[in-house]
Amino acid sequence: MSQSVTVNLQAQGRRLRIEADGHHRDYVPLWLRERSPDDATRDPYTGQRLVEAAELPLDLMIETADVADGQLKLGFSDGHLTTFTLAELLNEQASDSPRQLWDAAEAPHSKADFATALEDDSALLSMLDALHRNGFVVVSGVPANNDGMQPLIDRIGPLRRTNWGGIADVKSVANAYDLTMTQRGLEPHTDNPYRDPIPGYIWLHCLANAAEGGDSTLADGFMAARLLRQRDPNAYACLTRVTPSFRYCDADTYLESEGPLIELDSRGDPARVRYSNRTENIPALPAEELEAYYAARKAFYELITGEELTLHLKLDPGQMLIIDNYRLLHGRSAFQLAGGVRHMRQGYVDRDSTASRRRVLQQRLATPQAQGEPA
Structure with a gap:
């Protein structure tokens, strides 16, 4: 390590302080x-823990701590000796690749090429990094057939199947089972908040988009949450506290789940937004709580529908939009079929497999592969 590091034991070995480049962090022996x-x-092959952590002594202490050549050697009061790589230890609490929140004026140009991402791991990683960082990516050159996006899903997937099947049509039909299958405009929303788990990513492939209207809209829900917290802290607190339910029913399906419109992670930061006017059901809360919720929801709605945050785009045939369904709200303008056909195909890929693929590629591309090792 290039940085200057010192360690010292405190509180009779109940704390280990590591100081690096003017900053310090305290560690508990357990x-x-x-x-x-x-x-x-830890098992050397799986990396999984072999000892039962709950059986370790609560009064465990660190008896020795030495640093040399970027390594930290520790001796514990139970007789165990181990060695940490300091760089890995200090990066233990580092966050994943940072997300970049955006408004309409600062919206990123998040693009990828289908064939290149399909064949090249570096290009695929670049696409997944952009998706993680910006919440969306537009992929060009997708084959113009019903399952044209499937090969790229297979590089990441699996495809998330729902009651509508795998990759499904999004186009106007008679006797539509969902408002997405009509010509009406759709307000900004997140998909399927009535499912458990909620699908992580939406893949929307354009086969035809000659109808008048039908433009897509995107808004960064995490940016909306940030602005709401700054401008109306009480409304923000309300939307992180009150938990509506969401429901979808048809002749063969009854789906219901619940969650706040702004869900926080363990650090108190937004981890997921939900918004689905078509499927939301707020319980009969006390009158004051309902009034506060309705005002807070309106303030959030005005942010996600306002031009300050709204990115407008129209997909061309052969383009595909991949959307982070935990972060972005998407919608569309109404369209008229007299001007031509609007035909999209849509599928879902879950969050865990997408994150796994990105992290595996990060590790693989950071380390030179052995000659002949398959990608």
Whole structure:
């Protein structure tokens, strides 16, 4: 390591302080002991823990701590010895690749090429990094057939199947089972908040878009949450606290789930937004709580529908829009079929498989592959 690092024991070995480049972090012995990277603690092949962490002594102490050549050697009061790589230890709490929140004026140009991402791991990683960072990516050159996006899904997937099947049509039909299958405009929304789990990513492939209207809209829900917290803290608090339910029913399906419009993670930051006017059901809360919720929801709605945050785009045939369904709200303008056909195909890919593929590619491309190792 290039940075200057010192360690010292405090509180009779109940704390280990690591100082690096003017900053310090304190560690608890049990936290270090259960994360010991040695083969006695973790299986060398799977990386999974071999010791039962709950059986480690609560009064565990660190008896020795030495740093040399970027390594931290520790001796614990239970007799265990282990060695950490300091760089990995100090990066333990580092967040994943940062997200970049945006408004309409600063909206990113998030683009990828289908054939290149299909064949080249670096291009696929670039696409997935952009998707994670910006919440969406527009992919060009998708084959103009019903399942044209399937090969790229297979590089990441699997495809999430629902009651509507796998890759499904999004076009106007008679006796539509959902408002997406009509010509009406759709307000900004997130998809399927009535499912558990909610699909992580929406893949929307354009086969034809000659109808008058039908432009897509996107709004960054995390940016909307940030602005709401700044401008109306009480409304923000209300939308993180009150939990509506969401329901979808037809002749063969009854789906229901619940969650706040702004869901926070363990650090208190937005982890997911929900908005679905068509399927939301707010319970009969006390009158004051309902009034506060309705005012807060209106304030959020005005943000996600306002031009400050709304990105307008119209997909061309052969283009595909991949959307982070936990973060972005999407909608469309109404369209008239007299001007031509509007035919989209849509599928879902879950969040865990997408994140896994991105992280595996990050690790693989950061390390030179062995000659002949398959990608």
